[in-house]
Amino acid sequence: MKIIVVGTGFVGLTHAAVCSEYGHEVYAYDIDEKRLAAYRSGDAEKIEHYVNEPGLANIIEETMDRYLFFTNDITDVVEGVDAFFLCLPTPPKPNGSSDLSYYFDALNHIASLLAKRKDKKRVVLINKSTVPVGTARQLENILKEHNVPNFGIASNPEFLPEGDAVEKSRRPDRVVVGADSEEDLVIMRRIYSQFYNHVRIRYIETTPETAEAIKYVANTLLLTYISFWNGVGARLGEAFPNVRMEDLKRGVTSDARISTWGSYVSNGAGGSCFGKDIQSLIYQMKTAGADANLLQSVYTINEYQKTYLIDRAMREADVNFNHKSVALLGLAFKQRTNDMRDASSLQVAEGLLARGVREIRAYDPLAIHEAKRFFNPEKNHLYEKISYHDSVKDALNGSDMLFISTDWEEFRGLSGTIEQTCKPPYLIIDGRRMIPDYEELAKRGYGYIAVGSPYIAPSDQLVSQDKS
Numbered sequence: 001m002k003i004i005v006v007g008t009g010f011v012g013l014t015h016a017a018v019c020s021e022y023g024h025e026v027y028a029y030d031i032d033e034k035r036l037a038a039y040r041s042g043d044a045e046k047i048e049h050y051v052n053e054p055g056l057a058n059i060i061e062e063t064m065d066r067y068l069f070f071t072n073d074i075t076d077v078v079e080g081v082d083a084f085f086l087c088l089p090t091p092p093k094p095n096g097s098s099d100l101s102y103y104f105d106a107l108n109h110i111a112s113l114l115a116k117r118k119d120k121k122r123v124v125l126i127n128k129s130t131v132p133v134g135t136a137r138q139l140e141n142i143l144k145e146h147n148v149p150n151f152g153i154a155s156n157p158e159f160l161p162e163g164d165a166v167e168k169s170r171r172p173d174r175v176v177v178g179a180d181s182e183e184d185l186v187i188m189r190r191i192y193s194q195f196y197n198h199v200r201i202r203y204i205e206t207t208p209e210t211a212e213a214i215k216y217v218a219n220t221l222l223l224t225y226i227s228f229w230n231g232v233g234a235r236l237g238e239a240f241p242n243v244r245m246e247d248l249k250r251g252v253t254s255d256a257r258i259s260t261w262g263s264y265v266s267n268g269a270g271g272s273c274f275g276k277d278i279q280s281l282i283y284q285m286k287t288a289g290a291d292a293n294l295l296q297s298v299y300t301i302n303e304y305q306k307t308y309l310i311d312r313a314m315r316e317a318d319v320n321f322n323h324k325s326v327a328l329l330g331l332a333f334k335q336r337t338n339d340m341r342d343a344s345s346l347q348v349a350e351g352l353l354a355r356g357v358r359e360i361r362a363y364d365p366l367a368i369h370e371a372k373r374f375f376n377p378e379k380n381h382l383y384e385k386i387s388y389h390d391s392v393k394d395a396l397n398g399s400d401m402l403f404i405s406t407d408w409e410e411f412r413g414l415s416g417t418i419e420q421t422c423k424p425p426y427l428i429i430d431g432r433r434m435i436p437d438y439e440e441l442a443k444r445g446y447g448y449i450a451v452g453s454p455y456i457a458p459s460d461q462l463v464s465q466d467k468s
């Protein structure tokens with residue numbers, strides 16, 4: 001099949017690469033020429049600067065210029081095209097609704113090209129982005145306004161988790177396709193021939209509106225589950241000293257009906273999707289006259305979670321952040337990605353700077369380049385207080401306290417490194433429960449405050465001498 005993928009960010013690049021691997025002729029189209037140049041270079045480091053996913057650069061290297069082509073101009077490739085996959089950003093507006101301007105800009109351009117096409121064979125325009133219920137219908141109207149002949153619309157939401165995009169794209173849990181006509185469903189089955197009738201992959205055909213709703217319900221349900229553990233499990237562990245989080249989790253999730261995924265407690269879930277999608281669904285439901293109280297609470301719990309450990313440190317450990325040096329471990333919104341969109345670390349850093357810290361000594365295995373973009377001192381001079389380091393040890397060096405914000409494996413069990421590098425009084429604020437032997441550390445003079453546990457004061461009270 002001849003396919004044009006519109007937008008080559010995280011979703012579009014992965015989709016284009018995996019489609020090319022299955023032998024489709026794929027044109028990956030973007031308006032960002034710098035990004036395209038990086039992809040065309042075939043250099044893994046340059047590609048990963050934009051989309052850092054295990055295995056992705058290898059596929060690009062193998063299929064580029066044979067099945068996969070990068071372009072910023074599709075005028076000459078629309079002839080004979082079978083399908084467009086729209087993988088464009090849909091960021092939130094201040095009122096929570098989805099900003100579809102990128103979408104409609106791209107669509108108007110595509111529609112004008114399709115209207116002039118000589119070849120009149122069926123072409124399907126497929127929404128892969130997460131878009132409000134009813135967007136496919138709007139898309140249809142735009143194409144009609146441009147008098148595009150012989151087209152169909154489909155909704156085919158993407159469920160990829162970052163960090164595991166290639167694997168999940170090759171073997172998704174399900175493929176959801178919403179379309180009105182059998183003709184378009186048949187084209188979709190040909191594109192996804194490796195998944196259609198697959199024994200382990202559910203191939204679900206439905207209406208475009210249902211497909212759009214499936215994506216929102218799935219994402220907001222995942223965030224609801226995470227927020228349940230943060231809003232109930234973590235609160236219990238913090239309020240009752242003898243409630244042990246790890247045992248609580250094991251005991252509850254031993255029930256086959258209850259997922260272990262998402263049962264970790266944390267300083268909030270970030271990323272480019274959860275926050276934006278829940279806000280959009282709340283807006284859509286309210287606009288349609290439906291009650292969205294449950295989702296509103298989930299959103300509030302998740303946002304509160306991102307910085308509440310700073311407040312707890314002040315309240316429970318009597319910490320004064322003014323003029324302190326804080327090591328910040330973890331900037332990416334989760335492990336195995338360099339993506340910092342809506343990462344908890346952004347709010348943690350803002351919260352620490354607002355409380356007058358002298359410096360933030362940051363370390364992340366992948367996201368430092370991204371972090372420099374977010375914390376640009378030209379936007380806010382306070383960001384000059386953030387320094388970036390090449391290792392955990394460097395970041396800890398000379399700090400008065402530590403904040404762990406991302407669940408990178410290398411941050412697990414850091415007590416030895418902390419003890420070697422930072423002498424008590426020293427406070428550890430753990431947003432990911434990465435230090436299992438915190439009670440031992442407390443015996444040696446370290447204070448520990450973590451999501452899901454009450455504040456553990458150092459047994460020799462060294463931190464309390466530092467309440468300046």
Ligand SMILES: NC(=O)c1ccc[n+]([C@@H]2O[C@H](COP(=O)([O-])OP(=O)(O)OC[C@H]3O[C@@H](n4cnc5c(N)ncnc54)[C@H](O)[C@@H]3O)[C@@H](O)[C@H]2O)c1
Pocket residue numbers: 006007008009010011012029030031032035087088089090102105106128129130131158159160161162272273
């Ligand atoms: N990132 C995820 O984990 C994920 C997972 C599932 C679904 N989604 C959804 O997929 C969509 C895309 O997300 P993403 O993370 O890939 O976005 P992204 O911001 O990483 O990439 C979007 C790309 O679109 C390009 N673009 C913008 N306007 C364009 C235009 N007019 N023509 C051509 N290209 C244009 C940008 O240059 C960029 O390369 C969003 O709706 C998102 O919610 C994202």
